[in-house]
Structures are given as C-alpha cells and as structure tokens.
Amino acid sequence: MLVKVYGSAIHGVSAQCITVEVNIDKGVGYHLVGLPDNAIKESSHRISTVLKNLGYKIMGRKIIINMAPADLRKEGAAYDLTIAMGILVASNQISARNLDQYIIMGELSLDGSLQPIKGILPIAIKAREDGFKGIILPAQNTREAAIVNDLEVYGVSNITEVIDFFDKGISLSRTEFDTRAEFQNRIEDFPFDFNEVKGQDTAKRALEIAAAGGHNIILIGPPGSGKTMLAKRVPSILPPLSIREALETTKIHSVAGKIGAESSLLTVRPFRSPHHTISDVALVGGGSYPQPGEISLAHNGVLFLDEMPEFKRTVLEVMRQPLEDREVTISRAKFNVVYPASFMLVASMNPSPSGYFPDDPNNTSTSFEMQRYMNKLSGPLLDRIDIHIEVNKVEFEQLSDKKKGESSKQIRERVVKARAIQNLRYEKSAIHYNAQMGPKEIERYCELDEVALQLLKTAMEKLNLSARAYDRILKVARTIADLENEKNIAPVHISEAIQYRSLDREFWNA
Known part of the structure; x- marks a missing residue:
C-alpha cells in the first residue's frame, strides 16, 4: 500500500514541502531514498523501537520510503514523526482519511515523546502558502508556528496523540496567537x-x-x-x-x-x-x-x-x-x-x-x-x-x-522623525536611509553652499583626512541635518560630521 505524508525542508531561510512516500509490499527490507542525511537514515532504529514500545511494529515486509523531491538534501531528525505515521498507515495498523491536509514534523524519543525542532516559522509560512489545513508539531514549537494566521497549529507531546487524532478522531488542542497584540505589548x-x-x-x-x-x-x-x-x-x-x-x-x-x-x-x-x-x-x-x-x-x-x-x-x-x-x-x-x-x-x-x-x-x-x-x-x-x-x-x-x-525613549523619538524624513526622500529608490547612499544620491541630496564646501576642504587639508572620509562626512552631515529637520546641509552640520572621523586623522596614522 502506498501512502503520502507531508513534511518540510529548510533551504536558507525558506522552506520547501517534502512528500514522504511510504510503500509496503511483498519482500523484506527497509529502504530510505531521496538524499537523506545520517540522522534521517538512523530514524529506522528510533521508529521501530517507539512503535514496539507502543504495541505497534514495523512489519517483516519490504518498506520503501522516498523523500521527494529526490534531488534536494534532507537533514535532521525532524522527519521521525512523518515517517512513523506513513509506516503505520501504509501497513494498515491505523487509518487516516485526512492525512494529506497536514504538515507533520517532529523528532521522536524512544518512549514516543517529541523533541522540538528548528525552522518552524518558515515551515508554517510555507504550509499556509501551499494550502495545507494545519500543521502538527512538538508542543514546544507551537507558539512560534502560531504566529502564522489562517493555519491550524496543533502541538503534541507524544506520538500517541497524533495516532489518536487520525485513527480515532480524538481532537487536538489548537494553539492560537494574536500576533499584533503580542507585537504591540512587547x-x-x-x-x-x-x-x-x-x-x-x-x-x-x-x-x-x-x-x-x-x-x-x-x-x-x-x-x-x-x-x-x-x-x-x-x-x-x-x-x-x-x-x-x-x-x-x-x-x-x-x-x-x-x-x-x-x-x-x-x-x-x-x-x-x-x-x-x-x-x-x-x-x-x-x-x-x-x-x-x-x-x-x-x-x-x-x-x-x-x-x-x-x-x-x-x-x-x-x-x-x-x-x-x-x-x-x-x-x-x-x-x-x-x-x-x-x-x-x-x-x-x-x-x-x-x-x-x-x-x-x-x-x-x-x-x-x-x-x-x-x-x-x-x-x-x-x-x-x-x-x-x-x-x-x-x-x-x-x-x-x-x-x-536623557532616556532612550526621548532619543528614539528624534531618531524616528529623522528616519521618516529619509523614508520620504528615498521612497522611489531601493535605499531606505542615509548610510546606503551611493555617489548619485550623495550628489543629489548632499549639496553644499560655498561656506560649507570651503570648510570641508580646509578640514581635509589641515587634518590630513583620507579621501574615503569625503563621502562619509557628507552622509553623516546629511543625517545631522535630518535630525535638525533642515532641508539643506549647513556649515555647522559639516563641522560636526568632521569630528566623527578620528581614525582618518594624521594623529592615528603617524
């Protein structure tokens, strides 16, 4: 009998759905394919021990497990629960009508309890994108997954809870989380x-x-x-x-x-x-x-x-x-x-x-x-x-x-106002704040009058400032002007920015 159970793999900071195909047929042997790493290959020992301790067993028949897509490397012990559920359903030891509606992930201990896994948030986001009804995972990971809206999140502490959910229809406790309220409170x-x-x-x-x-x-x-x-x-x-x-x-x-x-x-x-x-x-x-x-x-x-x-x-x-x-x-x-x-x-x-x-x-x-x-x-x-x-x-x-x-709150208010000015200034470009300015933006937004230009020239000559200091001084002066809510860079802004180039001075390079 062929059964498909769904898990997920992490690639970078994103997730990809993994289809765990379990087929049990005549013969003897346990074959796990689809680029699994050693932790996944060792899962057969954990799963067989868990099922035996719970009164189930891996039947003496030929079991082939394919983790698709087969060209993507799968890592970690988080597929223990996925594979175990596939074996139980494929061997007709339990029934599961809506198994394909859930992402199932978790690492098994030998007594059937579940250990927390990594990367739950991207997995939950991907599950919602792919149209899954819900996700079943270790109880320790539920708060993290519940950030994602429009997805049923069920935390379990033991594989028996998952078996009872699919086989006997015993409901699981759903974890819900008000993301915006939590965000605003903290x-x-x-x-x-x-x-x-x-x-x-x-x-x-x-x-x-x-x-x-x-x-x-x-x-x-x-x-x-x-x-x-x-x-x-x-x-x-x-x-x-x-x-x-x-x-x-x-x-x-x-x-x-x-x-x-x-x-x-x-x-x-x-x-x-x-x-x-x-x-x-x-x-x-x-x-x-x-x-x-x-x-x-x-x-x-x-x-x-x-x-x-x-x-x-x-x-x-x-x-x-x-x-x-x-x-x-x-x-x-x-x-x-x-x-x-x-x-x-x-x-x-x-x-x-x-x-x-x-x-x-x-x-x-x-x-x-x-x-x-x-x-x-x-x-x-x-x-x-x-x-x-x-x-x-x-x-x-x-x-x-x-x-x-002065408190951080008072300072932060000025910083937020300056960032708002920059957001408006760069709303049609790929940058967001002054430090990201390139030569074109510096030329456009950092124009100096004659007095400010002469002050910068004098400073570079007298203080022996390096060439790389020129653009940095203009960027910092632009930020100082934004903090003062000034449209143009004034000589006083240039003067203050020059003070913040200590390591470019002859004093340090002698």
Missing part, C-alpha cells in the same frame, strides 16, 4: 536605557546620529570608559521593528534554533555580540550543513564587535561584502544559500595596545606597537564605518551625579 521591552549612562554626552550624540542614519560606528577609548555599556543600549534608540521586519528576523532565528519554547515573535531589534575568537564561518554563516552566522542573526539589528582589533583579520575581512550588499551568499558545489544580513555595525577598540590614548601619560605603547595595532583594521573595512568617536574616561563628578540623563 515592542518597548528593552533591558537597558541610555539614562543609566553617566556622562559621555559626545558618544551619546554620535550613537544617536548613527541610529538615525543607519551608520556603522566605532567607539575608541580606554578600558572602563563605557564603550560596551553604550553599545548595548543602541537597540533601544533604533526605530521600532515593523511586522515585516519582525517576521524576517524571527525566521532567521528559527532556522538557527534560537527561539525558545516560551518565545514566539521577536519584537525588538536583535543585539549580537560574538567573542573575538569566533571563526569566519560562525560569523558569516555556512558549514557542512549551512546555518545562519552572527551577521545574519543580527539582521535588522546590531552587531557589536567588542575590541575589534582582537578579532582575526580574516574574520573581519569576510564582513566587507555583507556590509556592502547586506546579504550573505554561501556557495557550495551543488547549491547556493542566501542569508539576509542588513545590520548596523557597532565596534569598539582601545586606542593603543596599552589601552590608553597616545597623548595619555599612562600610555606605554611605542609608536611601532601602535602602528601594528592599528594595522589590524584594514582600509577597506574602515571605509565602511562612517563614524569614529573617541570615548574618554568618565570623571568622578559625573559618576557620582545622581541626576539621570
């Missing part, structure tokens, strides 16, 4: 606030500009000056996620298995802070079984690289293409996978190997040591960081001051 759920930061007004201003224009930023300062503290608060001043962005981000985290049983839709922008020992594959994604890397997990959020020069140079260099294209393409001999990677880079570093500025009495680094330290950051990488800001140590008077600073 959109302001931030663990950190800028009013907790003492002093550092200049750095706060630079981070506000970076958030308003989507600019990458590097914080340069001695140990204990508050670089990490500032960086952790950046998501709290970025514009709120839209529903579309939230779904995009949640899909990536779902594929990577980063969604917990009590979690569902990500409502705040992600903040990823990998350790400096990270490999290039872990950062950009890939591997034998491709998975999203840290830069994709930071999609629509912040990637924080603490002590940036301590990262391996090869790791830093692989970020150059994603920073430009805002996506990562993982190429293999038989397939390509594309992961989105539109993130804001926030980096920090000490100004010298000893941790202090070159003009600080505590600095014990020689000029050669400083040059070698600075050379860890290549020109092309720095070319993609718009704002360089020096973070000085906080004085005692500021630390002991009980007065709270």
Whole structure:
C-alpha cells in the first residue's frame, strides 16, 4: 500500500514541502531514498523501537520510503514523526482519511515523546502558502508556528496523540496567537536605557546620529570608559521593528534554533555580540550543513564587535561584502544559500595596545606597537564605518551625579522623525536611509553652499583626512541635518560630521 505524508525542508531561510512516500509490499527490507542525511537514515532504529514500545511494529515486509523531491538534501531528525505515521498507515495498523491536509514534523524519543525542532516559522509560512489545513508539531514549537494566521497549529507531546487524532478522531488542542497584540505589548521591552549612562554626552550624540542614519560606528577609548555599556543600549534608540521586519528576523532565528519554547515573535531589534575568537564561518554563516552566522542573526539589528582589533583579520575581512550588499551568499558545489544580513555595525577598540590614548601619560605603547595595532583594521573595512568617536574616561563628578540623563525613549523619538524624513526622500529608490547612499544620491541630496564646501576642504587639508572620509562626512552631515529637520546641509552640520572621523586623522596614522 502506498501512502503520502507531508513534511518540510529548510533551504536558507525558506522552506520547501517534502512528500514522504511510504510503500509496503511483498519482500523484506527497509529502504530510505531521496538524499537523506545520517540522522534521517538512523530514524529506522528510533521508529521501530517507539512503535514496539507502543504495541505497534514495523512489519517483516519490504518498506520503501522516498523523500521527494529526490534531488534536494534532507537533514535532521525532524522527519521521525512523518515517517512513523506513513509506516503505520501504509501497513494498515491505523487509518487516516485526512492525512494529506497536514504538515507533520517532529523528532521522536524512544518512549514516543517529541523533541522540538528548528525552522518552524518558515515551515508554517510555507504550509499556509501551499494550502495545507494545519500543521502538527512538538508542543514546544507551537507558539512560534502560531504566529502564522489562517493555519491550524496543533502541538503534541507524544506520538500517541497524533495516532489518536487520525485513527480515532480524538481532537487536538489548537494553539492560537494574536500576533499584533503580542507585537504591540512587547515592542518597548528593552533591558537597558541610555539614562543609566553617566556622562559621555559626545558618544551619546554620535550613537544617536548613527541610529538615525543607519551608520556603522566605532567607539575608541580606554578600558572602563563605557564603550560596551553604550553599545548595548543602541537597540533601544533604533526605530521600532515593523511586522515585516519582525517576521524576517524571527525566521532567521528559527532556522538557527534560537527561539525558545516560551518565545514566539521577536519584537525588538536583535543585539549580537560574538567573542573575538569566533571563526569566519560562525560569523558569516555556512558549514557542512549551512546555518545562519552572527551577521545574519543580527539582521535588522546590531552587531557589536567588542575590541575589534582582537578579532582575526580574516574574520573581519569576510564582513566587507555583507556590509556592502547586506546579504550573505554561501556557495557550495551543488547549491547556493542566501542569508539576509542588513545590520548596523557597532565596534569598539582601545586606542593603543596599552589601552590608553597616545597623548595619555599612562600610555606605554611605542609608536611601532601602535602602528601594528592599528594595522589590524584594514582600509577597506574602515571605509565602511562612517563614524569614529573617541570615548574618554568618565570623571568622578559625573559618576557620582545622581541626576539621570536623557532616556532612550526621548532619543528614539528624534531618531524616528529623522528616519521618516529619509523614508520620504528615498521612497522611489531601493535605499531606505542615509548610510546606503551611493555617489548619485550623495550628489543629489548632499549639496553644499560655498561656506560649507570651503570648510570641508580646509578640514581635509589641515587634518590630513583620507579621501574615503569625503563621502562619509557628507552622509553623516546629511543625517545631522535630518535630525535638525533642515532641508539643506549647513556649515555647522559639516563641522560636526568632521569630528566623527578620528581614525582618518594624521594623529592615528603617524
């Protein structure tokens, strides 16, 4: 008897329907075909043990299981439940009239209980697109799948519940989820606030500009000056996620298995802070079984690289293409996978190997040591960081001051207004904010009057700014003008933008 059961496979951050065809005929043998990996091949041992423990059995006949399409590689143990249900129905041990109306996925334990699986959100989205009535999956994954509207989501803890549902008509408890209500309730759920930061007004201003224009930023300062503290608060001043962005981000985290049983839709922008020992594959994604890397997990959020020069140079260099294209393409001999990677880079570093500025009495680094330290950051990488800001140590008077600073909510209101101006400006183009401007957009939207132009020329000559600083200064000045709700870039905007190019000055390149 031939039976078809439906599952799903993850490819990149999308899913594809998999038809599991089970045919039981005369003969002996168990044959699993359709490019399964080792975890799927081992499922026969798990399934036979589970069925035996529940009073069922894999009959002593020839069982052929085909996973179509046969040219797509299938991975993981999530097909255990799919295959087990196909065997039970094909062997006439249970009946199932409406089996073809559901996507069935789950990893089996030997006692018949189900373990959670990865990638549920894209699987649920694909199930709705393909016209399935519902999806049956482990109970731990139900909140994540229930984000998808117009799809019946049933969470089960044991295979016996699935058997009873199809064979005896015993109903399952449907999981329902109000996506928009959950989204609105948790959109302001931030663990950190800028009013907790003492002093550092200049750095706060630079981070506000970076958030308003989507600019990458590097914080340069001695140990204990508050670089990490500032960086952790950046998501709290970025514009709120839209529903579309939230779904995009949640899909990536779902594929990577980063969604917990009590979690569902990500409502705040992600903040990823990998350790400096990270490999290039872990950062950009890939591997034998491709998975999203840290830069994709930071999609629509912040990637924080603490002590940036301590990262391996090869790791830093692989970020150059994603920073430009805002996506990562993982190429293999038989397939390509594309992961989105539109993130804001926030980096920090000490100004010298000893941790202090070159003009600080505590600095014990020689000029050669400083040059070698600075050379860890290549020109092309720095070319993609718009704002360089020096973070000085906080004085005692500021630390002991009980007065709270400006809150993240207040800063965020200004950032949202500036982003609204940019959305209107670029509504007919492919870009969304100032940091994405190319030469054509810079020429069109960053016109300077004679005074501002002369100021920029003088600065480049006197401060020995590099050529790459020219476009960056104009982009940042455009964002400063947007924060002031000014149509034209004024000399004061150019003057402030020039201050945010510390690493291009002769001071650092001597």
